[in-house]
Amino acid sequence: MKICVIGTGYVGLVAGAAFADFGNNVTCVDINEEKVDMLNRGEIPIYEPGLDRIVERNAAKGRLLFSTDILGSVKDRQVVFLAVGTPQGDDGNANLAYLKDAALSVAQGINQLTIVVNKSTVPVGTAEVIQEIFNKNSKEEAIVISNPEFLKEGDAINDFMKPERVIIGTTSERARHIMGELYAPFVRSRNRIIFMDAKSAELTKYASNSFLATRISFMNEIARLCDVVGADVESVRKGMGSDSRIGPKFLYPGIGYGGSCFPKDISAILYLSHKLDTPLHVVESTHAVNDRQKVYLVEKLLSRTKDVKGLTVGILGLAFKPNTDDVREAPAHKIIEKLLSLGAVVRAYDPIAMDNFALEHPQKEGSLTYCKNLYETVTGCDATFLCTEWHELQRPDFAKIHDLMRGNLLFDGRNVWSQSEVAEAGFIMECVGRPTIEAK
Ligand SMILES: NC(=O)c1ccc[n+]([C@@H]2O[C@H](COP(=O)([O-])OP(=O)(O)OC[C@H]3O[C@@H](n4cnc5c(N)ncnc54)[C@H](O)[C@@H]3O)[C@@H](O)[C@H]2O)c1
Structure with a gap:
């Protein structure tokens, strides 16, 4: 099939590459020229x-x-995916500005009947909003x-190539047929395509992320x-x-x-629930518990030292989870x-995500220093926090750390x-929900 994917981020680039791998002709489009130039040079921006x-x-x-030309790239395509960002807006809801912009450009560019597939995470009812943009601005028919x-950063290829399920939200038989054909090679061993209406599909994504986040907050409590x-x-x-239920x-x-999904998706579903006066008490608590949990290690440090002013603290891991350079909403x-803010001096390290993190928290003489590796980070520290469980940070030489x-x-x-x-190495260690280790 001839496909176009709008947005070459974590979702769009993986989806575009995966569809191409199964023999489709794919053009990935982004408004970010730098990203497109990198991709055309064979470099991966993420x-x-x-x-x-x-x-x-x-x-x-x-x-x-790869192209920046959205109008030219959507011509003669059977399917156009929208995979642009839907970040949290100031009111807590998902900001649909990028999606609407992209939809308008696609609407102006298509020259035949096109299935427009929204892959971005969006509030219930957005498919109708996007359909309206096409109805008003396109000369050709589009089925939105x-x-x-549902891919996870760090394991995105595997998740996309072997999905646990593919959710298709549309009542159009034509769109169902084309999407079924497109995804058939991905679900060959077991048919995992679930068809439903668009609103249910949109809510399935938010309900899934809210549920997963709730498990995490529940365990944190x-x-x-x-x-x-x-x-x-x-x-x-x-x-x-061990209970199968x-x-x-x-x-x-x-x-x-943390990450680019759970925090903003929970904020968006809560926005919807407030707007419709249909409270989601469990999800409200999930959010509140998570906010508090992010500084649990600092609370633990304070309960031992009372004051951290002048202490040097090592931070190992800055990404919100291992195997990604994504630092959006990371607890770090x-x-x-x-x-x-409490007057501590911080030394920090991450194997991959340090540059991204430093964009928001630049190195500052005397207060925040980025280091080359784990051992340089802990040198001279009074306390060290493990924030992201990268493989290389899981089994360090504790005797060496103790010396440094x-x-x-x-x-x-x-x-x-x-x-x-x-x-054995002589540390006192506090974990999350585990007995404190006292030095031997
Ligand atoms: N990252 C994940 O793990 C993940 C997983 C599932 C769903 N999602 C959802 O998928 C969507 C995309 O997420 P992401 O992490 O890939 O975002 P991202 O920020 O990594 O990438 C979005 C890309 O869209 C581009 N873009 C914005 N406006 C554009 C336009 N008008 N035309 C062309 N390109 C445009 C941006 O330049 C950027 O490169 C979001 O709604 C997100 O919630 C993300």
Whole structure:
């Protein structure tokens, strides 16, 4: 099929590359010239494991093109995907300005009947809004449908190539047929395409993300209770997860969820619920618990030292999760802001996401320093926080860290550091919902 994907971010680029990999002719369009130039030079603007190889082989075969020309690129296409950002607006709702802009350009460019597929995460009713843009501005017929995306950054290729389900929101038989054909190679081993109406598809995405975020906040509260009563959340988690009605995934407590999706999607569904006077009390609490959780490690440090003014704190991991360079809403932002506001000196490191993080928090002489690796970061620190569980940060040489640090306080925000190794090396370590480790 001839396809166009508007937006070459984490979703659009992965989707475009994956569709090309199954033999479709794909043009990926972005308004950001720098990104398109990079892609045309064979460089990938984002960090996503495995994406470079797929882009390279399909670009080499001429099946995957990149362009800034939206009007020209949507001509003679059976399907056009909209995969632009829908960031949180000032009122908490999803900001649809990029989506509407993109839709208007597509409407002006199409020259045949086109299925317009919205992949961006959008409030219920947006397909109708976008359909209206086409009805008013296009000479050709467009069928606007919803196809929310469920990929995870860091594992995006696998998620897209082998989706657990593909949600297609439209009542148009024609659109259902074309989308069924397009996705057929992705769901060959088991048909995981679920057809529904567009509103239900749009809400499925928000309901899924709210539910996943709620599991995280629930476990974070259980972890706090474990801290108070002296239970070990690792045991509680395993015990709970063995119940097939609960399942083992997404039961890991930590320092709160972040990223470009959960926070803004929860804000958007809450906006909708307020507007329609249909409260979502559980989701409200999920959000409030998460906000508090992001500074839990700082609270723990304060309960030990009372004052952190003048202390040097090492921050290991800045991305909101491992295997991504995405730092949007990462807990490390709040942690570092809090520490700096309390007068601490911060030394920080992330294997991939440091440059992105520094755009928002530039290095500042005497208060915030970015370091080359884990060991440089901890040098001279009174306390060290683990914020992102990158593989390279999970099994460090604790004896070496002990030699390099000035103090002996560790705070493991991800419950991954080996308790026995830490104790052996002479540290005091606090986790999230696990008993405190006292130096041997
Ligand atoms: N990132 C994820 O893990 C993920 C997962 C599922 C769903 N989503 C949703 O998918 C959507 C896209 O997310 P993302 O993370 O890929 O965003 P992103 O910010 O990484 O990329 C969006 C791209 O769209 C481009 N763009 C904006 N306006 C444009 C226009 N008018 N024409 C052409 N290009 C334009 C931007 O320049 C940018 O490159 C969002 O709604 C998001 O909520 C994201």
